[in-house]
Amino acid sequence: MTNRFRSLACANCATTYPTDFHSRCTKCKGILVARYRLDGKFPTDFEGRSMWDFADFLPPVKKENIVSLGEGWTPYVESPNFAMRIGLRHIWCKLEGCNPTGSFKDRAASLGLSLVNEWGKKGVFAASDGNAAAAISAYSARARIKCLILISEDAPTQKLAQIMMYSPTLLRVRGLYESASSLESALAQAQSVLPDWLNLFIWAPFNPLLVEPYKTIAYEIALRKEIPDYIFIPVAGGELLSGLSRGFQELREMGLLNGVPKLVAVQGKGADPTVQAIEKGLDEVVETGPPTTVAGAIRVNFGAEHSIMAVKKSGGFGISVTDEQILNAQKQIARDEGIFCEISSAVALAAISEALDHGKIRADETAAAILTGAGLKDYLSAEADLSRVPLSESVSSLSTTLRKVIAAGRTQIVA
Ligand SMILES: [Zn+2]
Incomplete structure (x- = not known):
């Protein structure tokens, strides 16, 4: 099998662009899309090891450049x-x-970090307060690639704990998500300071691949x-x-x-x-x-x-x-x-x-x-209200409490 990727082209006017082009069509403002050779039958015998089973239908990446944690083939x-x-x-x-x-962002992060290797970039950056930040940080760690994540001033802490485990460089930006143009401006500034790094913000108008x-x-x-x-x-x-x-x-x-x-x-x-x-x-x-x-x-x-x-x-x-x-x-x-x-x-x-x-x-x-x-x-x-969970006052009284709980029809742990 060989890779089927043909070109990156405008969805409206079909103008083609280099594979690493990071913007809308300069002629008509259309979103760019990857095009492939789709002759023959789609193969049906796969190992089921990762989404890279389908590498021939993704932008070309040499096998040694793939950064994978076994993403894909989810239940x-x-x-x-x-x-x-x-x-x-x-x-x-x-x-x-x-x-x-x-x-699901792991699928995009896996391709993104693989492209960093393929294209010889020095690092990655993105804007995200959540799942994309976790995915890009994790795959950067895996690839030993530097990673900058722009987050909002008041990023929710629930997801930050996971993101910080992978140790990316974090930078809070006031007004980051005010509009599509504020995001675009933030990412453009990051790119100008870090010209050799790859923008992995997962949005087709910026990043069609x-x-x-x-x-x-x-x-x-x-x-x-x-x-x-x-x-x-x-x-x-x-x-x-x-x-x-x-x-x-x-x-x-x-x-x-x-x-x-x-x-x-x-x-x-x-x-x-x-x-x-x-x-x-x-x-x-x-x-x-x-x-x-x-x-x-x-x-x-x-x-x-x-x-x-x-x-x-x-x-x-x-x-x-x-x-x-x-x-x-x-x-x-x-x-x-x-x-x-x-x-x-x-x-x-x-x-x-x-x-x-x-x-x-x-x-x-x-x-x-x-x-x-x-x-x-x-x-x-998620609800974790202990006062709603029945309590046995001691281990020795457990059987008595349990009979009461079952008699009351409270067979689920949370009644
Ligand atoms: Zn166009």
Whole structure:
């Protein structure tokens, strides 16, 4: 097998650019996309060791330059109890929280650090308060590459502990996430101070190649031959959704699939500019005011057109859900299926329920939710109220207490 990458080109006007080009098209402002040779059949015999099984469908990296922690091939789990609870025929959960740092961002970080080796860069930088920062820091540590992470002035401490374990250089920036242009300015300044370092901010308008690893989630689902009618995808910048779309389209072109699942963009109410744009039939995302949602990993007030195009192309839709719906869904999937996902992932499950209630999907259809991160990622917000857990006053009185607990029907640890 040989690598199938052809070029990096504008999605609108097809102008081609060098592989390491870090911006929109200079002619028409379009987002750039990687193009591949898609002749022949898509291979189906893989070792299942990491997403690098699919290296021929990623930007070219020599084997010795790959930085991997075994990311990819995450579980794709049937969730019959949750499906029955909400009244849908079938639901699968793709557990991206099982990646090495606990989120889907590991796929992009693995490619990003591999490109650092391939292109001979001296370090990496990015802006992130959360999962991307953890992933990029971890893979930098693995690669022995210097790493700078710009965080907001009041970055939430839940995720900082994990990020700091990998010892990146951290710099707080006031007003970092005010708008897409404040971010762009911050990253441009970092690049000018560190010209030999690679910008790994995972957003297609800045960094088109980092969408590519998310295609492998589509490959993994398709190779399981359990393809849902709909896939519900939490959206911040839109890279995950756009990557899934590209993956399924490639598989269709190569004859592995006849049709592609409908992709559903999911956001929290109060931070749903992409969903609003889809509902209004716009071609671009309009920036909104300060975002508010309990789902911290997708708390954004901007987006870009690539996710809107991907939703339209698949015949999907956009939907947003309230904080209450999100937190309920997080609890229910844990109680029904033993799956503890990040709050921002539970948004996808809440949205399946909402879509069913409002007739956007039918009870006899099937859906998958991409659960982007592990529940321990924002563990401080998980309920850990000891006063709700029954207490045996001594070891010797345990059997008496236990009988009472069972008699009261409190067979779950948390009543
Ligand atoms: Zn163009």
